[in-house]
Amino acid sequence: MIQFFAPDIAENPILPESDSQHAIRVLRLGVGDRVQVVDGKGNVYDCIIAEPHQKRTLLSIVDSRPQLPHWPFNITIAVAPTKHLDRMEWLIEKMVEIGFNRFVPLLCRHSERKELKIERLQKIAVSAMKQSLKATLPTIEPMTPISQFIKEQSAIESQKFVCYCSDEITERLVLAEQLQPLRDTTVLIGPEGDFSPDEISATLDSGFKAVTLGDTRLRTETAALYSLSTIHVVNQLSR
Amino acid sequence: MIQFFAPDIAENPILPESDSQHAIRVLRLGVGDRVQVVDGKGNVYDCIIAEPHQKRTLLSIVDSRPQLPHWPFNITIAVAPTKHLDRMEWLIEKMVEIGFNRFVPLLCRHSERKELKIERLQKIAVSAMKQSLKATLPTIEPMTPISQFIKEQSAIESQKFVCYCSDEITERLVLAEQLQPLRDTTVLIGPEGDFSPDEISATLDSGFKAVTLGDTRLRTETAALYSLSTIHVVNQLSR
Incomplete structure (x- = not known):
């Protein structure tokens, strides 16, 4: 099954340019063909192609329904991005397939990468969402200083974990053993050079x-x- | 910590060319510097550089010990390789980091890739073994017809699982719920076009x-x- 993405389909039942191209030029779909479209907000639409167009294909909505959530809680993964961008792109693709809600790239003291353009990561997320037949697009935040992220998280009712390499600061337990199921969960992953002691304390x-x-x-x-x-x-x- | 690889160190305490280059040219190590070397068979050697050389660095072994196994059972992962080779390369790197014993690329009816050169995958495995500080190099088999693999597995005392997409043949259970800990484990993953019904029956x-x-x-x-x-x-x- 091939799934299309039209974020504004509820107000405007049109396939955006890239998906119109794929449907009409690549798959050669035409008037009356059935397609499945998601809005990235959790809804699935069964549609019929009303007016094929290489840039703006008009859809006729036959039915729509919310997709049952694959996991009924929020998952936030915050990571200090790697020096090599392809490793982040790969990570986003795989995380979307497996399933999460929010990705926060962290700016840390030892970060090897201080800037991150999220547009390309967002495109990869859309593509992986369609490929893995999900109806919800996870959020990809802009680069966020770790202090700001910690402050924001302190107001959130969530089980929170920080993974790091240094053995110095405290005894660490295995994540699998500490996780409680069915609870909102946040996991922090440090940079290649690990978190600084100050960051870990915070x-x-x-x-x-x-x-x-x-x-x-x-x-x-x-x-x-x-x-x-x-x-x-x-x-x-x-x- | 940087770890080097010398598969024949027990008989011949010499760093092979690529590792000699890295130690002498890149890291500029010299006589008397300490290095940690693994043989890929589970052993760790503490060594001192006796004669630095860009192609054949002679080592003096100070101490050696078997590395405690990270998981005390055998893990075999058999996968029909993907059309795009970079996806297999990425998989091998990540599997070595997380840990397994044997990778078998499967030739299936619907395989998109019928041939696979394993030399590059083996190089990636060596690099990931060193990077993740393991002393044992997993085995990467040549492409194996699925019928041959199934026959070989029938003689092995191991819990065996096949993951596939089709809903038609039998009710499937979730792998996590079916796995018994501390047992040799084999997992089969089908091609992008899934296993054929005959293959699943077999x-x-x-x-x-x-x-x-x-x-x-x-x-x-x-x-x-x-x-x-x-x-x-x-x-x-x-x-």
Whole structure:
């Protein structure tokens, strides 16, 4: 099944340019063909092509329904982006497939990357959402200083974890063992050079639990994906 | 910490060319500098550089020890390789970081890729082993017809799972719920066009359990990595 994306379909039943091109030029769909469209806000629309157009295909909505959420809680993953952008692009694709709600790129003391253009990451997220047949587009925030993120999180009722490499500060527990199912969850992953001691103290003071993902050394993007997988596995086991 | 790889160090305490280059030209190490070397067979060697050389650096072994296994059982992941090779390369890097023992690329009826050169995958595995500070190099098999793999597996005492997309053949259970910790485990992941009905029957007849990874559609390489993560999380939870 191929799924299309039209964020404004409720007000304006038109396939945007890239999806119109794909439907009309690549797939050669025409008047009367059925297509499934999502709005990225959790809704699925069964449609019929009313007026095919390479840039603005007009749709006729036959039926619409909210997609049942794949996981009934909020997942926020905050990561200090890697030096190589392709590792972040890969991470976003995989995270969207597996499922999360909000990605926050963190600016840390030891960040190897201080700037991040999120437009390309957002495009990758749209593509992965369509490919994995989801109806909700996760939020990708702009680069956020870690102090600001911690402050914002202190107002949120969520179980919060910080993963880091240094053995110095406190005894760390394994994330899988600490996670409670069916609760909003936030996981923080540090930069390649790890969080600074000040940053770790600030997260712990703010209610984050220090955790490890196991006794193997993972790259930043692998740690982020493994922690997301851990959240889903723990929830699969709780059903 | 930087780790080097010398597969024959026990008989021949010399850093091979690429690692000698890295140690001497890039890191500018010299006589008397300490280095940590692994043999890919599970052993760690503390060494001192005796004679630096850009192609054949002679080492003096100070101490050696077997590395405690990160997981005390065998993990085999068998995957029909994707059309795009970079997705397989990425998968091998991430699987080595997270940890497994054996990768078998499967030739299936609907495989989009019928040939696979494993030399590059092996290089990526070596690099990820060093980066993630492991002492054991996983095995990467050559392309194997699925019928041959199933036959070989029927002689092995292991819990065996096959992940596929089709809903037609049998009710599937969630992998996380079916896994028993601390047991040798084999997981089969089908091609982008899924296994053929014959292939699925053959795996089920041979003792594989049909499982799903959840209710989201994952790409082949994402499914392989998620199933590997599931194995580790279930084992982390059993400790």
